[in-house]
Amino acid sequence: MKKRIITIVLVCILAGGAVTGAVFGIKHYQKNKLVADVMSVSSLNWGYWGDSMESEGMVTNDASQNVYPESNQIIKEVYVEEGQEVKEGDPLMAYDVTSLQLSLEVKKLAVQSANDKLAVTNKELERLKKTTPVSENTQNQVTQPEEPAFTLPQLTQNNDAYNYISPEALPYNASDAAQNGAALGSAANPYRYLCEENGYVTGSFINALVNGELPLDSADGDIWVVLEIREGNSKDGELMSSWTMSPSTLAGCEENTRWDIMTKQQIQNEETQIQPDVQPEQTQNNASETVYTKEELDKAIQDKERELKKLDLDKRKAELELKDLEESATDGVVHAKINGVVKKVGDPKNLPNDGSAFLTVSGSEGLYVKGDISELMLDKVKVGQTVTATSWQSGMTFTAQITEIDTYPDDSNSYYGDGNPNASYYAYMAYIDDPTGLTNGEYLSLTIDTSDEEMASSGIYLETAYVRQEDGRYYVMKDEDGVLKKQYVTTGKIISGGSGIEITSGLSEDDSIAFPYGKTAQEGVKTQPSDGMMY
Template identity: 30%
Template sequence: MKKKKWIAGIVSIAAVAAAAAGISAGVRAAGGRPVMVLQASDLNQGGYGGSMSSMEGMVTSDVSQDVYLQDTETVSRVLVQEGDTVREGDVLMEYDTTQTSLNLERERLNRERIQLNMQAAQENLRKLKNTKPVSGQPSDPAPEFPDIFIPQEPELPEEPGEMPEPTETPAPTPAEDPDKMYTVTLNGNGQGNELPVFQVKTGTSLEDYMNTLPEEQWKQYVPAAEGYVFGGWYRDQACTIPCGMKEPVKEDLTLYARWIRQFQAQACDALTGKTMPYNPPEEGDAETGTLLNPYRYLVKDGAVVYPSFMNGIREEMKKILQGEPDAHIYFMLEVREGDSLAGAVKGFFLQDAVKLLDREYPDGWRGIMDASTGTMKDTIAEPAPSGAAAEGTSLRTGSGESGLNLLPDNGSYTKEELQSAIREQEERLSALQLDLKEAELKIQNAEKAVQNGVVRAKISGIVKKAGNPDSPPADGSAFLQVTSTDGMYIRGGINELMLGQLKEGDMLSVTAWESGTSCQAEIKEISPYPDESGRFSSYGTASASYYPFIAYVAEGGDNLKNQEWVNLETTEISYDPAGEALYLWKAFILEEDGKKYVYLRDENGKLKKQEITVGRLSSWGEGYEILDGVTWEDWLAFPYGKNVKNGAATREGTMDELYGY
């Protein structure tokens, strides 16, 4: 199928407004005539700008390679001094790969926390979108368009002698075949054992399907990979959209496994005051010890817990409470198959250290870890004070202090409160998606540092700054800097929504605005930190962050002028072959009671009001990512016309008609 791309920003706001007004007027003037519908692929707002991304930059002969140290990277030795001349490829400094590896694991844990919070935000959105306002008042049908103005056109009188067309009786929507089967494909995402492809009946959840299988077949449905722990099934290969096991299956699905790399740790059969958690060193990271990332101890089933362990945690908790009276520190004892972190969890005991303050742990006390019940059992018969029993708290069914900010199931909202809550969760999810991209970038850089062990010069020039490994800059400035001495370069900025899509070594097509020169440039460096000067915000989405990059003009740039603006395009960005994301133009999305709908043509050629699920906004803010409810092949009507309703007749239109050409 040919997918026509429409990049918002090429079409001016005035043209968009005129187009929307034309749809509105055209639908109103048509009386009872068929409603024009347009194919969703023609209404796509491009996500990142389609398969080809367009940016701008400036030609310069004065660039620098700035080496910033992220919190995942530790330097062991600097091999150059200020004033040294270096050529491209020379080694500038070496990383402490051992410490960087530990920091890398910490950042991977941070990524897991972000993904957990994304799951919570998605669950909150699901709850809110299924909540009815308490007022029960009908929704205001007037659309809210931040970027589009649709004038109210007067009703056109009927022509003399024209008989009104009879109202058609809407055809009933055919019921879905209750015996229809859908195919579910389990994809190991590049790791682990071979997984089955199976079929389930429509409306059946994956949990229900699994419960129909004999126990001896369960193993083939459970992913396993050496050195990793399975982290759940997701609808996308990047593992950002979780698939609930209780969700009814309504379409063919491909589910991707998420893998969590595990540390090497030895299971303990005894815990004392000298036992250390297997979390990587956090070096002051306040996130360690939270409910989402507790201090973790790998133990054997039946492991003995000594008083020195419990009392050590109690004393540490007392010290923390002196400075933070509301603080909580969590620790977890976990038992795994094979006493290995690669094994499945058999049971765990999760405890808030604050609760240990209610009792004493004398020398004769012993605790025994019981994996079957997830508790720590006392071995001495001393009655503990009321409420002081050190029983674990389940991550899923605790007292509500989950740390994930999950909303209650029975929340009550007015219409305005509901709309505000939905916007808040959408903004939170959008922010978390960007946090995830930044975490992925840090992980990629740290993995590169561990793999290569060194930083090489990416340009030829002079070393302007060389930092001290023992006292790296704390003000966010570059640790090491090389300034260029020859050649032409281009400075540009990558939109945060494209972060991770472009990489060093990618080629850019350059077109100069003034000289008209066309050439190629290779991306040499992408900064891990966003630009704070605002120089890139005038192009594209002003509210987005931009990450500076430099590209070297390899050939064909002899006629480029210094400080000349250029247009940059790349065809390097590609999407998962399973299906490029559809970003539907907001003008074709109807919002009522906090839910979003479209009017699409059904199999009988009639309009049908269809609820949809949306994700993030496109990079230009003109379209919503469609997660469910609309496909590329669907035909959609402008939802605010007078005759747009369930059962209305339709006719196929074109984008030329939309814009009045």
């Protein structure tokens, strides 16, 4: 009986093996019959010549130019009057150059301050992203140490320099007269404090400046100070480092904090070692750092990213305002940007304080189109650049020239195009050279070509359909010795709205690849050259 059972089992095993072998043989036979078409990478390479910016806009005949002087700018002369016709390039008005220089200094400081805040916030975000969250139970067990108190030493002077700057310190130029017409305490002639090389400024000084509690006066209202470090601790020594500040560039801080003048970073007090109840390996966080649960950490990162986006926008605004000021700072003259009629001229001695324009020029001839530019493309699009416009109704193509780009982003949220929906967009006006066939109110598709021969790349850019992803890694199906092989590659930038992808390593133009989808997209399948697209 046992022999019969053993015989039956052996027969089943042999039969199963035969079936398995047959199935494997059939699959192997079928795979050998498959042939994958391959093409050379050089023929599939798109290349890269830069991108274009696309949006939509409406034809209008009411283009206008508005001039908004700042409160500290003095208008020296107005060359036009209401109702007067002007041509592009005609002088409209002139600022007092000295007042423009003051505004220029203020804007430069604003840009510097914006860059500093952006750098600090970036570091804070990096620190958050490197933080390891803890569980709810662990968080409740961790004892957060208090910041140890720091006692300030006595305020002393070494030559002309203080050992640190506090509200009791005095500027070394307090008795100086106005310079070049600029009042002491203004952006062009700030109060100057001298500090030793290893010195610092206290939080109490910063708060006193922000709150207007320092015993200093300024004709401009906003007090500007410069904290300096000079060789030999002498006011006549060579400048080693400085920190320019005013209430408009600072925020309040803790009274007992100290800030390094060279790095503009807070100095951390020496920390006493406090051991938490939970062992360090359980939390993987330093006991002196803030402890987050996963939910708290995710929220903190999101909040910091939002703050970073706002600061980046503030920086871009400041840079645009600085650029506008620099363009007119040479002679102070503001020129007409469009052909039109002067619709409004204000009183130079009584500038508007309600946000309205001092001077307005309204377009009198021709047609304009209003479009939008992504903040990511602002450095590539300039006044005078050409826009290609296509009518939705007739399909006719027109050429327009950008005459004006807004300084501030458009808050209407009416952008329609192929750009990043999370970016801010700036409106621009473009003058249509020959508007024959267009009517006011007609909609157009707008394209700004930002390509540049200098941007041309000799790298490999493939259509994204030829590149697949597996476990976070990218690969192509490469021809190697007549059969397909999965070749992992390193990728770079995404182009053309996601249609193309850069290959930075793992593939050369001498290689050939197959379309990585379908039954022939398997390793080991034989290959043959193809003359056409493979899908």
